[in-house]
Amino acid sequence: MLGSLQSDLHKLGVQTVAKGVCGACNKPIVGQVVTAMGRTWHPEHFVCTHCQEEIGSRNFFERDGAPYCEKDYHNLFSPRCHYCNGPILDKVVTALDRNWHPEHFFCLPPFISPFIFLPSLFFSLCFHEKDGKAYCRKDYFDMFAPKCGGCTRAILENYISALNSLWHPECFVCRECFTPFVNGSFFEHEGQPYCEGHYHERRGSLCSGCQKPITGRCITAMAKKFHPEHFVCAFCLKQLNKGTFKEQNDKPYCQGCFIKLFS
Structure with missing residues (x-):
């Protein structure tokens, strides 16, 4: 095709000069030319090695001497984010032996859905690791630190x-x-x-008389417990025996005081 075009132009008296040899088809280039990677190309032959689409004036990347469009280069060769699996085009966080988009390296407890939970970004890249996952300080201790038997909150220091x-x-x-x-x-x-x-x-082992603990002998009367020396007549304060008292208005009385007061 090119040969006949040159022949026709020569017949018309138009001189043609080849602008180089195409790096793809190895034929002379007359007309538009693309210069890239130290070679010349027919525009239609300077294509992405992966998708075969013409690169034209778009940005491209070179790898092992072959051109790639920007999209395919990143999909094929850029590091991938461990969270979204997308290619990382700019800044990268490397942690836990993986790569991450900075905005995707965050604390996300495993029992919470990312669709209903706003994750906490590690702005200072200070985090705690457990089983290959990253956690902010608060969630790490809330989830894995021992809990206090009193307040049930995490124990961080002395205990x-x-x-x-x-x-x-x-x-x-x-x-x-x-x-x-x-x-x-x-x-x-x-x-x-x-x-x-x-x-x-x-x-239920407090003395009903003195309100102090009973640690030795005990008298049980009127559904209460007493030190023996504190089980006394409510009127004369004489010490009573369990079986020799009268009860009135939830108080114990000796026989004599009961007759005197209530007969």
């Missing part, structure tokens, strides 16, 4: 180990009055720590 649980020091207190334990001495009831008074209150 107390007691009752088969870990505790923030400030959370290991009586579960009733929230008083810290002197010298670490506490009482356990149903897996929770109590001071002595509230421990006996929970167990």
Whole structure:
């Protein structure tokens, strides 16, 4: 085709000069020419090695001496983001032995859908790793740090180990009055720590007379418990025996005081 064109132009007295040899077809180039990669090309022959589309004036990339359009080059050879699997065209974050778009390197707990959750970007690239996944500090400790037996929040620093649980020091207190334990001495009831008074209150072992714990002998009367020396007549304060008292208005009386007061 080119040969006959040159012959026709010569017959008309028009001189043609070849502008080089095409890097694709190895034939002389007369007319438009593309100069790229140190060679000349017919415009229709300077195409993407992968998709075979004419590159023209578009940007292209060279690899191993072959031209590629911008789209195919990035799809074939650019590093890919571990999150979206798309090619990374500009800045790249390399972490956990993988590559990421900077906007895709974020904390995303595995039980939350990315379609309903706004992830937290690692703006400072400070993160915690667990099983090959990256987490921000808050989510990492919320998910994997031991939890306090008192407040159930994550334990980050000092802790107390007691009752088969870990505790923030400030959370290991009586579960009733929230008083810290002197010298670490506490009482356990149903897996929770109590001071002595509230421990006996929970167990129903406080003396109804003095409101102090009963640790020795005990008298049970009127559905209550007493130190023996505190089970006394409500009027004369004489110590009573369990079987020798009269009850009136939820109070115990000796025989004599009961007759005197209520007969």
